[in-house]
Amino acid sequence: MFPRPIQETTRARQVMYKVALPVSLVVWLLPMIAIIATAGRSLSDLNYGNYWGIPTEWVFFENFAAVFGSSSIGVYLLNSFIITIPSIIGALFLSTLAGAGLALYRFRGRFFLLALFIAGNFVPFQILMIPVRQLTLDLGVYDSYLGVILFQIAFQTGFCTFFMRNFIAELPFELVEAARAEGVSEWKILIHIIVPLVRPALAALAVLQFTFIWNDFFWPLILIQSDELRPITLGLTTLKGQFISSFNLLAAGSLIAALPPVMMFFAMQKHFIAGLTLGASKG
């Protein structure tokens, strides 16, 4: 193991490590701690200049109630879910099919197709921006949930296909060969053999995609105009203007915006990290 396990070092070093760990954690998370503390700070504290000290009273509940009561944050949150969930389902569906197509069959140009999906995922959003905006206008889905959902499905399919294809290629191919020899149709092989085996990959992708799409700011910015359709990332910029002099409320709003992906991460941590670090442990 590298570095040397702390248990094998001197007593003094062990004590040092045990002190350094929580200290570094607090420093690292200072931004988060600050925003949590501020979300529970009263306006009078802010008015008296107590921005960073211990709040004189904790008013979490009042602040959250005020954010929900005086802004459209509830609508923004709902919009984020309305956009995120169908996008995940769509991208997973398309990429399971495409991933199987690329992993289970040998045909000329399959690496080229895979490369296209990967490369497309790395391009800067700006090279897509004007034509995609025009496309949604032409399709009549500009300024609607559907416009953003369709784009997210299409774009995220690139990464998801890469992921699914790698996962399926690692499965024991003998299963497929045996089923083919038995005369099982390709479609049934996909449904009855592949899909049950790729469940962990689907779980990993679903949590990853949840954070990617939830936190996306650019595409709703480009494809949505109406305030009542805005997801939370975009809504936060509205709140930033609205709560310019009450930072405690903006902090509470930011906390609300960050919470769903954070909860998703802590609940599905193993899947999330497995998805994110795909390939990091290979030689």
Add this chain to the structure above:
Amino acid sequence: MADLPMMPAQRTRMTTSFFRKHKLLLMPLAFIAPAFAMFSLFVIYPIIQSIGLSFTQWQGIGPKTWVGLNNYRMLFNDAVFWTSLMNNVYWLVLFLLAPVFGLFVALFLNQTVFGIRLVKSLFFFPFVVSQIVVGIIFAWFYDPAFGLLATVLEPIGLDMPPILSDETLATFGIILAGLWPQTAYCMILYLTGLNSVNPEVIEAARLDGAKGWQLLVKIVLPQLRAATFIALVVTIIGALRSFDLVAVMTEGGPYNSSNVLAYYMYDNAIFRYRMGYASSIATVLFLIMNVYIVWFLMRLWNNEKGTR
């Protein structure tokens, strides 16, 4: 394959072998077609369209006029373009600190002590927070009147420069905010990599007297090549894509001093209706990114050879 009963298959295989040959060609096409159609419509074709648009002058509505390389000539003489490009270089170079910091944090946390799993997750979770939230927090840290930095510096007699409204400092303030989640991302890549480092090789090297820095550079790092590669790719792409933080922290200001190509492109298209010019900025950014995309694909291609 050999373990499964083959008897009933024998007959089926003979009668349908003709169809199967075609099936193995047609099925993948059918499986890939829906994904490919969506991806072509929303990603591949728009890239081609954008490149085409970069040779035109267009207000977003009305006719497009072909202007050849005019937009690119204008870019060449546009000071804001050069500032943005330079800022992208700063982003790129300074963002490379993320893999370095990430490696050191991972080495620090790669222990088995009580509660370490929770500590690792807490170190990682800035990555899960939206960049918009990160931008809001850091902008507030930097505030010269009541921000945390000002509050800490004031009692010791230091004056807090107004980072985000200072032409020389703004970009660096934003990059620092970006480094926070990016380091977390690299850390998790390295933690995963460290997990699969061969302990026997480490022990053998230790027996040979290698330790500390030498052991890290000569023995451990080569085994972390895969993690390093992915960390570099995601960091470089992240640096060139920087948009959210710029949009929420400075909107490119003051006087475009913190602009980057991605935001300058958006600014030209959305606020000034210069679609052709904006497309030429996007094309330049796309070409720069292609260097890294090709690098990634070539490496992938080398790994693919020899697999089924």
